[in-house]
Amino acid sequence: MQLQVEVRNKTFSSFEDSGQVKALEDVKFTVDSGEFLCLFGPSGCGKTTLLNIIAGLDTHFDGAVSLKNSGKVERELRIGYVFQNPRLLPWRTVEENLKIVLSADQIQSGIIDELLVSAELVSFRNTYPSQLSIGMQRRVSLMRAFSIQPDLLVMDEPFVSLDQRMENNLHQVLLDYWQSSAPSVLFVTHHIREALKLATRLLVFSSRPGKIILDIPVELPYPERKNPEVFSDYVSQLIEENPGILQNS
């Protein structure tokens, strides 16, 4: 699949000065199959807006988004969205929350059991979300996005306000899934270390109106990112080479 994004202009009407606030300007990039793209930038630079545009939730903008098949797959491409808040239906159990987004065929295939096992959530399948910790709710929300076997995973700061251990755990769950199923990923974060730990490519945004100021490949092999010293050196080196990264944040 290939995702082509071009947002020439996106404005919001503002309540404060009854004028228009420019959220995004001349944002243009392409995502290829299997790429893991981190969108990095200061808060309020329009990253969530951009994700909503890509996911089709926001259609009021000047530009075009196209998500195309690259040859062999002849079906509608699927987008799995992991929101900043898990957005699980509180009146449905963990299992029902997964079932709701799946077709009858997909439920038949046993994917739910598979995911619950891999996320260590089997004993919570009949639990309501409010009885789960926030970390577990995040995990269910992650599984919900995985369950539809997305061609594109869209993730909006999905791991904020988790403790370090839980965050590492979910990073691993995500990377394992990405390496085995190879969806393209768009991952919004405002932590540079998180971005560099996960991504194959980094897009750095300016503050409002959001513009792409840097587009850098992240080439450190994944096994080496687990080595704290090597990883820290890599982060410092990359920031040194691209001072624009920290310019706005």
Next chain:
Amino acid sequence: MASRKSSFGISLISFICLLAIWNFVALWVNSRLFPLPLTVLHVLLESIEEGELQYHISYTLMRVFISFVLAMTLGIGIGIVLGISKPLDRFFDSWLTLFLNIPALVTIILCYVWLGLIESAAILAVSINKIPNVVVTIREGARALEKDYLEMAQSFRLSHATVLRHIVLPQLAPFLVASTRSGLALIWKIVLVVELLGRSNGVGFQLHLFFQLFDIASILAYTLAFVFVIQVLEYGILQPLERRVSRWRR
């Protein structure tokens, strides 16, 4: 569990107190127009034995049921639409206010005059009285629908049926229960008036007859029997339903 038992005990004691007061006042007044509880019970049992009470109550319940289903279905549909669409809501708001304020009696008279003294006119009159109340309650619920979940549904491309069943209705559940409960209370009262004015059976028709005969014991007997039936619906159907839809809350 203990608190439920003790609250049942309190209800029982308060009920006995009420009976005692009634009995005392009836003895004191000592008139055919203010019968003793025992006299009423006697009339009630007699009427059950003859099958008359069951006959009329079942007609009334049938009318309650049909007009209830009709009013709820239409009211929920209109309520959701008005709650979601601001332009439609603005347009129809004045209609709603008008219908909310038409006295039940006027609707009943107009339905009978325009459609004739027939069953469907009776049921329509009751439904028309109830629909605006359902609409107002459900509209309130639909306005408060969480946008986050609708966005989730949109991004996962869920079907309309799935959205209605798993996202909209669960959020409307408290409003549905509220309008069901108030609906039942309102509808059975209006059904009695409809029967009194233009039907030849049902509890309302009987009450009218007893009124002309000044048969107070029978009036009270029918009233108690009917209140009992409504309470059975409340505890047997409504409350279990309410517990079911709210079981996900901690």
